Every structure is written in C-alpha cells, then in structure tokens.
Amino acid sequence: MSAILPPAAKYWWKQPLDRVEGTWIVIALTWCLIMFFMMPYWHVYGKQNLSNEAYRTTPEVYQKKTQEMVDKYTVRKETAQEIPVVHPPAGSDVYLIARLWQWWPILELEEGKTYRLHIMSMDWLHGFSLQPENINIEVHPGYEHIVTMTPTKADNYSIICNEFCGVNHHTMASKLYVVKSAK
Amino acid sequence: MANASPQNSNDELSDEPIPPMQQLLDNPFALLFLGVAMPTVLYIVWGVMEIVGIPIAK
Amino acid sequence: MAVNRMFRVCPATGFKVHEPAEALMKINAVTAVVALLVGGILALLVILTRWQTVHLLPADAFYMVLTAHGLNMLVFWIIFFEVAVLYFCGTVLLNSRLATPTFAWVAYALMLIGALVNNYAVMIRGDSSVMFTSYVPMGAHWSFYLGLILFAVGALIACFVFLGTLVVAKAERTYNGSVSLVTFGALTACIIAVFTIAAGAIILIPTFFWSIGLISHIDSLMYRTVWWGFGHSSQQINVSAHVAVWYAIAAIVFGAKPMSEKVSRGAFLLYILFLQLASAHHLLADPGLTSNWKIFNTSYAMYLAVLASMVHGLTVPGAIEVAQREKGFNKGLFEWLRKAPWGNPVFSGMFISLIGFGFLGGISGVMMGTEQLNLIIHNTIYVPGHFHATVVVGTTLAFMSLTYFVIPTIFRRELMFPGLAKWQPYLFGLGMSGFSLFMMGAGTLGVPRRHWDMSFAGALMQHEFPATAWLMMTLMAITGLVAIVGGAAYLLITVCSVFIGKKITTPGFKHISARDNAAAPVSLPNVVVPSHGNIGTAGFVAPGTFVLAIGFLISFVLYYFVNWKYLSTVWPLN
Numbered sequence: 001m002s003a004i005l006p007p008a009a010k011y012w013w014k015q016p017l018d019r020v021e022g023t024w025i026v027i028a029l030t031w032c033l034i035m036f037f038m039m040p041y042w043h044v045y046g047k048q049n050l051s052n053e054a055y056r057t058t059p060e061v062y063q064k065k066t067q068e069m070v071d072k073y074t075v076r077k078e079t080a081q082e083i084p085v086v087h088p089p090a091g092s093d094v095y096l097i098a099r100l101w102q103w104w105p106i107l108e109l110e111e112g113k114t115y116r117l118h119i120m121s122m123d124w125l126h127g128f129s130l131q132p133e134n135i136n137i138e139v140h141p142g143y144e145h146i147v148t149m150t151p152t153k154a155d156n157y158s159i160i161c162n163e164f165c166g167v168n169h170h171t172m173a174s175k176l177y178v179v180k181s182a183k
Numbered sequence: 184m185a186n187a188s189p190q191n192s193n194d195e196l197s198d199e200p201i202p203p204m205q206q207l208l209d210n211p212f213a214l215l216f217l218g219v220a221m222p223t224v225l226y227i228v229w230g231v232m233e234i235v236g237i238p239i240a241k
Numbered sequence: 242m243a244v245n246r247m248f249r250v251c252p253a254t255g256f257k258v259h260e261p262a263e264a265l266m267k268i269n270a271v272t273a274v275v276a277l278l279v280g281g282i283l284a285l286l287v288i289l290t291r292w293q294t295v296h297l298l299p300a301d302a303f304y305m306v307l308t309a310h311g312l313n314m315l316v317f318w319i320i321f322f323e324v325a326v327l328y329f330c331g332t333v334l335l336n337s338r339l340a341t342p343t344f345a346w347v348a349y350a351l352m353l354i355g356a357l358v359n360n361y362a363v364m365i366r367g368d369s370s371v372m373f374t375s376y377v378p379m380g381a382h383w384s385f386y387l388g389l390i391l392f393a394v395g396a397l398i399a400c401f402v403f404l405g406t407l408v409v410a411k412a413e414r415t416y417n418g419s420v421s422l423v424t425f426g427a428l429t430a431c432i433i434a435v436f437t438i439a440a441g442a443i444i445l446i447p448t449f450f451w452s453i454g455l456i457s458h459i460d461s462l463m464y465r466t467v468w469w470g471f472g473h474s475s476q477q478i479n480v481s482a483h484v485a486v487w488y489a490i491a492a493i494v495f496g497a498k499p500m501s502e503k504v505s506r507g508a509f510l511l512y513i514l515f516l517q518l519a520s521a522h523h524l525l526a527d528p529g530l531t532s533n534w535k536i537f538n539t540s541y542a543m544y545l546a547v548l549a550s551m552v553h554g555l556t557v558p559g560a561i562e563v564a565q566r567e568k569g570f571n572k573g574l575f576e577w578l579r580k581a582p583w584g585n586p587v588f589s590g591m592f593i594s595l596i597g598f599g600f601l602g603g604i605s606g607v608m609m610g611t612e613q614l615n616l617i618i619h620n621t622i623y624v625p626g627h628f629h630a631t632v633v634v635g636t637t638l639a640f641m642s643l644t645y646f647v648i649p650t651i652f653r654r655e656l657m658f659p660g661l662a663k664w665q666p667y668l669f670g671l672g673m674s675g676f677s678l679f680m681m682g683a684g685t686l687g688v689p690r691r692h693w694d695m696s697f698a699g700a701l702m703q704h705e706f707p708a709t710a711w712l713m714m715t716l717m718a719i720t721g722l723v724a725i726v727g728g729a730a731y732l733l734i735t736v737c738s739v740f741i742g743k744k745i746t747t748p749g750f751k752h753i754s755a756r757d758n759a760a761a762p763v764s765l766p767n768v769v770v771p772s773h774g775n776i777g778t779a780g781f782v783a784p785g786t787f788v789l790a791i792g793f794l795i796s797f798v799l800y801y802f803v804n805w806k807y808l809s810t811v812w813p814l815n
Contacts, residue, residue, distance in 0.1 A: 003422040003492040003499050003560070004334050010418055012502040013205035020559060020781040021504050021552075024790055028551040031794060032544035035801065039536045039612045042805075047813035048613055054528035055240035062240075079701045102701075114813075124379045125461055127620045127689070131704050133811050134687040136619035138527045140461045141378060144240050145528030148815035158704035160697075162620040162689030164372050166379065167301050170693045171700035208506050209419050211407050211428055214513055218432035219439065222470065222517035226538050227440065230466045230521075230530060237529045 050137065053146040059122045062144060066095035070105050078106060078175075085177070093118060093146075096159075098126035098139045100166060103159050103174035110181045111154045120144045127163030130176065136162060151178040246338055252747045253650055254493075262332040262339035266325045266651060268349060270644070273321035274735055276356065277637075280313035281728045288725070292718030293695060293711065300693040304370040307691060309363045311373030315632065316392065316475065317356045322640050323430060323482050324348070324399045329651075330427035330485065331406035337415040340405030344398055351395030359388025372691060374472060377448060377459040386449035390442070397438045400431045422499050422506065423492070426485025429509045434478045436517055440470030462529055473520035479632055480550070481512055483594065483639035487557045490591040490639075493646055494582065497564035500556050500783070508556075511549035515541040522606075525615035535612050547607055554599045555790050558592075559783040566776040566783075574785040590642025590666035597674050598635030602627060604797050605681060614804050617811060622692075623684020630677040633724075638670050641731050648735065654742030658734050665734065669727025675720030683713035685807075 009015060017025075043049050074084040084105040088094050090113035097104045099122040109115055119128055119139050126139040137147065151157075161172035207213055248257040286306045289297040298306060332339050339345060362369040362385035369381035407428070410416060420428070444467040450456045488505070491497040499505045521538035524530055541547060558578075565577030582588050605627040609618040618624065648656055656662055688695055688710050695714065697703040778784045 002496055003488040005421050006416045006418050007502045011202065013202040015501050015503060017504065018500055018782050020783050020787050021500055021556065024555045024787065025552060027794065028548050032548050036540050036543045042613050043532060046613065048616060048808050048811055049815060050526060050616055051815055052531050054237055056237050057240035081701060125376050129687065129689060131687045134617045135811055136526055136616060136621065140528060143462060143528045150813040152812055160689060160704050164691040167304065170697060173697050173700045173702050173704050175702050208510060211404055215432050215435060218513040219436045221514050222436055226518050226520055227467060227470055229534055231463065233530050233534055234462050234466060
C-alpha cells in the first residue's frame with residue numbers, strides 16, 4: 001500500500017519492474033562498472049598510482065639510513081634550526097623523516113628525474129601533503145613507505161602536514177626544491 | 184474480528200511458495216549474518232592479513 | 242513479569258502506539274537534540290576559528306572543540322536519534338509492542354553515561370583532544386575510550402531490542418506478510434550498526450587497555466584499518482536510516498507507495514552486503530595495503546552499493562511523482578514537483594536532503610573514494626566538505642524534517658513558530674550545501690582539514706595558499722553561519738514545541754489494550770500487483786524523475802572525469 005505499511009501483495013517479489021526503474025538500473029550499473037574498471041585501467045595506463053611498497057621497520061634503523069644520506073649529500077643548511085638541504089643523485093633512494101613537528105631533511109630534487117622517496121614517521125601519524133601539487137600520503141610510524149616520484153617542473157614546493165598531530169600541527173611545514181637538471 | 188486461525192489456514196491453502204529471494208528478505212537474522220560476515224571477511228580479515236604480511240625492512 | 246500491552250491509537254494515522262515504546266522514543270529523541278545543541282555550539286566555535294579573519298580560539302582549545310564537535314554530532318546526536326527511529330519502525334509501523342522495554346532503558350542509560358563520560362574526557366579534563374578518530378599512538382585519557390565503549394554497548398543492546406521487536410511482531414501476528422519497506426530500511430541500518438559496533442569493540446577495547454597501560458603497543462595501521470570499520474560504517478548506518486526516512490516521508494506526505502518493493506528492498510540488500518566495505522575509503526593513501534584490497538573494498542565490490550544509492554535516488558522521487566500524477570498533477574514533466582508542498586518543512590527538508598545527498602555528497606564521495614583520485618584529496622578539507630554534505634545535508638536534515646512530523650504525532654504538541662519552520666529547511670539545507678561546496682573548493686586547492694592556522698604562524702617555513710583558497714574559506718564560514726542560524730531555528734522550534742507547545746488532545750481518546758483488540762489484519766490477496774496505470778509518458782510512469790536522474794548522471798560523469806584529467810597533470814608516482 002505504502003512504504004510505511006506492509007506490502008499489499010503477498011508475492012511482491014513477482015511484481016514486474018516499471019520501465020523507468022529497469023532502464024535506470026541498466027544505466028546505473030553500466031556506469032558503476034565503468035568506474036570500477038577505471039582503477040585497474042589507470043594502474044596499467046595511468047602515471048599516478050600510489051605504490052604498495054612498504055616495509056615494517058623501527059625509528060632507529062630508519063633514522064640511521066636517513067642520516068647516511070644526509071651525511072653524503074648535504075649541500076647547505078637552512079633556517080634558524082640549520083636543517084640540512086640534501087641534493088641526492090637522480091634515481092637514488094631519498095629519505096624523509098616526519099616527526100613532531102618537523103619534516104627532515106629538506107630535499108632538493110632535479111626536474112624530470114625519478115627518485116625512490118622513502119617516508120616514515122618517528123612518532124605519531126602525520127600527513128605528507130605536497131603543495132601546490134596537492135599530493136597527499138598518510139605517514140605511519142613503523143612503516144617505511146616507498147613512493148617513486150618524478151617532479152615535473154622546477155619550483156619551490158611546500159610539504160605540509162595534514163594529519164592532526166597535536167597542538168603545533170600547523171607549524172609542521174617544510175620545503176621541497178625542484179631545480180633544473182645540473183648537466 | 185478475525186482471529187489467527189482462519190488466516191493460518193489461508194496461508195496454508197495458498198498453493199504457490201513464497202519466492203526464495205522474498206524469503207531471504209523477510210528473514211532478519213539471515214540478513215544480519217550476511218551483513219556482518221561480508222565486511223568482516225572482505226574488509227577486516229583480508230585487510231589484517233595484508234598488514235600482518237608486510238615484510239620487514241632490510 | 243507482566244508485559245505492558247497498553248497502546249494508544251494515533252488519530253492521524255490509525256497506527257497503534259505502544260506506550261513504553263513511545264516514552265523510549267521520546268527520551269532518545271530529546272537526548273539526541275541535546276547532543277545536537279552541544280554540537281551546534283561547538284560548530285560555531287570551529288567555524289569562527291577556521292575563518293582566518295576571526296580566528297577565535299587558540300590552537301589547543303580549537304582542537305578540543307573540534308574533537309567534541311565530531312563526537313557529539315557524528316556519534317551522539319545521530320545514534321540517539323537513530324535508536325528512536327528504530328523503535329518507531331519496529332513498533333508503530335508494525336502495530337507491535339516493544340520487546341523488553343527494560344533492556345531498552347538499560348541501553349539508553351549506558352548510551353547516556355557513555356556520552357557523558359566521553360564528553361567529560363574531552364571537554365572537562367581537556368586532555369583528550371585526539372579528534373573523533375583518536376588515531377594511536379596519540380593517546381587520550383582512558384575515560385575517552387571507556388565512554389565510547391559504554392555508548393557502543395548501549396547502542397548494541399538497542400539494536401537487539403529492535404531485532405527482538407521484529408520477532409515479537411511476527412510471533413504475535415501484528416502485521417501480515419512482510420514488514421513495511423521503511424521498517425526494512427531500519428533493519429538495514431540496524432544490521433550495519435551491529436557490524437559497526439563490533440568493529441569498534443575490536444579496536445577500542447584494546448586501545449582502552451593500552452591507555453591504562455595493560456597493553457604496550459597498538460599498531461597504527463591496524464588501528465586505522467579496524468577503526469574505520471567502525472568510523473565509516475557508522476556513517477553508513479546514517480545512509481540507510483535516512484533513506485528509510487525519505488521513503489517514510491514520501492509515504493506520509495504523499496501517500497506514495499514504493500514503485501516496486503522488489504527494487505527498493507533489493508537495493509537495501511546491496512547496502513547490507515556491500516556498503517560497509519567503503520571503510521577502505523580512508524586507507525587509500527596508506528602504506529602496505531595492496532591495490533587489490535583497496536580497489537575491491539573502496540568500490541563496495543564493483544560499486545554495487547553505489548548502484549543501490551542511485552536506485553533509491555530514483556525510486557524515492559519516482560514514488561512521489563507517481564503518487565502526484567495519480568492525484569492529477571500529470572501535466573508535462575515537472576508539474577508533480579512544482580505542485581509539491583514546498584511550504585511544508587516535512588517535505589521540503591526531505592527533498593533538499595535527497596538532492597544535497599545525491600549531488601554533493603554522493604558524487605564527491607565516489608570521486609574521492611577512487612583509489613588514485615584519493616591522492617589529490619586525502620586529508621584535505623575536501624573530506625569534511627564531502628561528509629557535511631552526506632551526514633548533515635543528507636542525514637541531519639532528513640531527521641529534522643521527520644521531527645516536524647513526529648512532534649504532533651508522537652509528542653502530541655502543536656508545532657510552534659510554523660512560519661519559521663517553513664523556512665528552516667531552506668536556511669539549513671542551502672547554508673549547509675554552500676558550506677560543503679566551499680570546503681570542497683578549498684580542499685582541491687590543498688587546504689588541510691583539522692588545521693588551526695592556514696597561514697602557518699610561528700612555523701619555520703611557511704606555505705602560502707593561493708588567494709582563492711582564502712576566499713573559499715571565508716565563503717565557507719559565511720555559509721556555515723547561515724546553516725548555524727538554520728540549526729538554531731530547528732532547536733528553537735523543537736524545544737519550544739516539545740516543552741511548551743499547545744497539547745493536542747483527541748476527543749474520545751482512550752487507551753486500548755492490544756490483547757482486547759487483537760484484530761489481526763486481513764489476509765493478503767493472493768495476487769500479483771500489476772504495474773501502475775496510465776500515467777506518465779512513453780511507458781515511463783515517472784518521466785520527470787527519470788530526466789532528473791539523467792541530469793544527475795551527466796553531472797556525475799563530468800565531475801568524475803574532470804578529476805581524472807586533473808590527476809593526470811600531477812607528478813607521476815609509482
């Protein structure tokens with residue numbers, strides 16, 4: 001009878017579909033399948049896919065690996081805190097530490113080159129947010145996430161934190177420099 | 184003032200069985216089972232297995 | 242123990258209302274509105290802080306207020322109200338008594354204590370500003386988790402009281418055949434709630450032990466995965482509940498019947514099976530989970546739950562259109578809609594809820610729930626933009642419009658300020674839609690959510706957001722204030738009506754005992770209902786709705802591919 005009363009017919013399952021409903025179901029299902037297959041399609045043909053490569057590790061081990069890279073490739077220091085700016089060779093493994101409330105070190109990458117960027121948190125959850133590209137990745141403590149990244153245009157970019165990490169969350173911002181290829 | 188008994192016999196008299204899908208939709212506890220089992224297996228169990236399987240860094 | 246079988250007959254609808262159930266519905270609904278009031282005041286403080294020109298609160302107070310706002314709105318307001326809806330759908334719509342009112346009161350007491358304890362941890366202790374999500378390893382005081390656990394146990398008991406009521410109604414033959422579609426929608430919400438609470442228990446109980454030092458470590462990825470089984474599914478309870486409310490209002494206002502029981506119930510079945518998988522939406526930017534898991538779960542198994550929502554989005558207005566056309570509003574495509582009672586807040590609120598949920602909440606949700614597209618959305622203010630469209634424009638507004646029906650029928654009071662009530666859904670619905678839209682705009686420009694200061698004051702290195710982002714945030718604040726006014730109007734109308742409104746009395750009213758009046762409904766005809774009559778055009782009974790649906794689909798497709806286009810321009814990642 002109506003939606004707030006029990007169905008009037010005993011065998012309501014056998015009521016034939018109205019044309020409007022049947023047509024819409026076919027259209028909607030088609031669209032749903034298109035959306036579904038867009039995701040695997042992009043894995044094959046698209047260029048922006050988040051890597052699944054991740055390892056379980058400890059802050060100590062990760063800190064050591066980052067320190068090795070910083071010792072080798074620091075080109076200068078910036079800000080009052082003397083944060084090292086690191087210019088690692090193209091194609092190499094680049095490490096970035098997220099911790100309360102800082103990204104460390106500052107990275108300087110070359111335009112058009114591909115890097116294996118490792119990201120991990122030392123304490124709480126953080127959010128890697130590269131601006132103004134607007135690439136956003138969750139950063140966990142204890143999980144080393146490896147993302148292959150290719151900066152496309154030389155510029156000064158920002159990395160901000162977009163996962164709430166305490167009262168100074170809004171001060172957790174850093175730079176990422178992309179420069180023209182040296183050669 | 185009808186009471187329950189003629190209705191019962193009415194139900195029994197109807198020759199056709201209720202379609203299986205209608206029977207499923209009329210059974211709250213079968214639906215409860217499906218509604219809890221599906222996400223538990225597909226989302227939680229599968230997800231937790233993947234997390235447990237993450238390798239340790241060199 | 243004697244079972245209370247006292248009922249009153251609703252003079253407006255003819256439904257029998259079980260008295261203990263009525264008291265429970267009232268207390269749960271009133272408590273819900275109190276939570277809405279608290280959450281609303283907090284919302285105002287959040288808006289006035291994120292509006293950078295005002296920037297009202299200091300950082301620590303802002304994060305505390307934001308935590309309390311999330312919990313009071315997303316959990317306490319909505320779930321108290323949903324318990325009232327469950328009891329309504331289980332008893333009134335089935336002419337049944339409530340199973341074990343005692344347990345229902347225990348459930349209520351646990352939920353109330355839980356809500357109070359949790360609010361105590363956040364707002365009085367002030368050491369639990371961990372946001373609604375309370376991600377470990379950031380820890381809150383143990384009473385924060387304990388409050389949530391108590392609340393969840395109470396809600397679980399309420400779900401089983403509802404399921405027990407279905408059993409009682411069937412056993413006592415208070416209805417014939419199948420339960421009504423609206424009750425079926427409530428059952429869907431209840432089933433999703435059971436999974437939600439189970440997932441919450443799996444993660445919050447260990448976290449509670451962690452907070453008192455009995456467990457040394459909780460894995461952050463494990464926490465996020467299981468927690469979202471609770472956090473996201475709890476919002477899927479809302480979707481099912483407010484879709485049920487849409488059907489109910491279509492039936493109440495227009496006498497609309499479902500276009501076909503099979504299609505609408507089938508769509509609810511898809512919700513039961515797949516809706517909860519979308520908890521994966523929150524983990525698309527996380528390390529370690531494979532793309533197989535992400536794609537399967539984020540798409541609700543090939544978007545079958547989206548299909549269900551698209552079906553409801555057609556059948557609810559479709560049912561209204563059919564009812565209107567059968568009443569004679571059969572001219573052209575949209576006469577049925579033009580001649581709808583736009584001054585009746587029960588209808589206008591429901592219709593704005595439907596449109597806002599579909600166009601703003603639905604499209605944005607599917608877009609950002611796409612594995613790759615999530616990269617350019619994750620944790621930006623786009624996310625709260627999306628869920629204010631679903632949970633506030635969708636659920637809260639639907640619940641508000643239902644209240645305008647419930648005040649005269651269940652609370653037996655005349656609605657006060659009817660002139661204001663007429664405008665309230667527009668103020669709230671349109672204000673909130675603007676608010677959501679501008680948040681989404683700011684989010685696409687990278688503005689983060691849960692962030693005290695987008696000017697990065699005091700930071701060593703600062704990022705400058707484009708001027709458009711600042712403009713979006715200002716517009717968000719202004720439209721948010723409009724919505725606050727709409728919300729305040731709702732609170733004023735409901736609180737005044739319920740407590741000081743004119744009592745409605747029915748001459749000759751008397752209580753009846755169900756046992757004396759055991760008039761079982763007549764047996765159902767053993768027939769199959771034919772299709773609808775000669776209305777509509779080209780074999781379509783609801784052509785206007787179909788045109789609207791196609792318009793929806795076109796917006797959906799365009800918006801979806803615009804975002805893929807945008808994604809293709811960002812840095813290649815692998």
